[in-house]
Amino acid sequence: MLFGIAGLLLAGAVTLVVTPWVRRQAFRWGAVDRPNARKVHHELMPRLGGLAVYLGFMVAVLATMQPGRAVYGLLLGMTLITLVGALDDIRGLSPRVKLGGQITAALILLPFGIQVFFITNPVSGQILYLGDLGMVITVFWVVAVTNAVNLIDGLDGLAGGVSCIAALTMAVVGWTQWHVFGAAGQQEVIWLALILTGALLGFLRYNFHPARIFLGDSGSMLLGYTLAAMAVMGLTKSVTAVSVVVPMVILGIPLLDTTFAVLRRYHKHRSIFQPDKEHLHHQLLAIGLSHRQAVLVIYAISALLGASAVILNLVATDQAMALLVVLAVIIITAANRVGILGGVVGKTSPKGRHVSGKF
Known part of the structure; x- marks a missing residue:
């Protein structure tokens, strides 16, 4: 754990120091975000912030850890996804090219043993080995989370802060699996998660509202990719019945916001790839919250x-299932209330008046 704390502090310090340099380079290289109708900022902003997070993370990992095979695979994949994102920040890439880069980065993980090998049946407790299907699931999971985090990057500090909380939660869950249940292979994930937490804390100094630099695709895709890969490396290795669900709860904000966006657009007969301004952060702004309040x-x-994920990891299977049902009811009710479901199940106005789900 001391190595993880040292890595956290070093990653934070390096990111804090290099971010102003990355900001200057973003202007020099043309990696800037111009305001438009969908965006909430009103001036030219540098992006490419992911490069600062990447540098802080890499320096801390190489300085404080003795990376094993899986960690080297993660670092290689992170390098590729950061490069793809940086090229998009600077030059702009087509969605097809970005998706190809994401899939390639996900495939890099497989030869290094970063793969979902089994799941546990929550009813019988039987372990189900996935074989080649595990590779497909792994690639789908990594690409899905990469894009989900990318989609929530709509307010200053939002994607970075949510990812920081997710990384810290992964460290806590990994620690409980290691110390409480004696699960092997969690140490690397704990240290990696703490290092990512440190890098993000250093970056948020410049990214929280009012931001001086954005994550850009180099950052949002890097964060989604890294969190997804770390979940596969550690949290899914547990034989508990809820081991597959825990990462989904930890990453609940980006995954749910993306899922609701797909449902909302399908319900309105739009392309699921067509952007809109009905994400969670848009709706919180629409009901009168300030930029900073919405993020908080x-x-x-x-x-x-995150706290729910920790509890799920500690309680018995039947209690975990009951908690998941309660969480699902609360989430769907709240999502419908603020309008991010877009009338898929009908919504209620703040005054309690029912509004038709037809648009």
């Missing part, structure tokens, strides 16, 4: 989901 509310929800 989402932080609080993310922290609540």
Whole structure:
């Protein structure tokens, strides 16, 4: 654990120091975000912040850890996904090219043993080995989370803060699996998660509202990719019945916001790839919250989901299932209330008046 704390502090310090340099380079290289109708900022902003997080993370890992095979695979994949994101920040890439880069980065993980090999049947407790299907599931999971974190990057500090909370939660869950249940292979994930937490804390100094630099695709895709890969490396290795669900709860904000966006657009007969302004952060702004208040509310929800994930990891299977049902009811009710479901199940106005789900 001391190595993880040292890595956290070093990653934070390096990111804090290099971010101003990355900011200057972003302007020099043309990696800037111009305001438009969908965005909430009103001036030219540098992106490419993911490069600062990447540098802080890499320096801390190489300086404080003795990386094994899996960690080297993660670092290689992170390098590719950061490069793809940086090229998009600077030059702009087509969605097809970005998706190809994401899939390639996910495939890099497989030869290094970063793969979902089995799941546990929550009813019988029987371990089900996935064989080649595990490779497909792994690639789908990594690409899905990569894009989900990318989609929530809509307010200053939002994706970075939510990812920081998720990384810290992964460290806590990994620690409980290691010390409480004696699960092997968690140490590397704990240290990696703490190092990512440190890098993000250093970056948030410049990214929290009012931001001086954005994550850009280099950052949002890097964070989604890294969190997804770390979940596979550690949290899914547990034989508990809820081991597959725990990472989904930890990453609940980006995964749910993306899922609701797909449902909302399908319900309105739009392309699921067509952007809109009905994500959670848009709706919180629409009901009158300030930029900073909206971000802090989402932080609080993310922290609540993180605490729920820790509890799921500690309780018996039947209690875990009951907690999941309660969480699902609360989430769907709240999502419908603020309008991010877009009328899929009908919504209620703040005054309690029912509004038709037809648009």
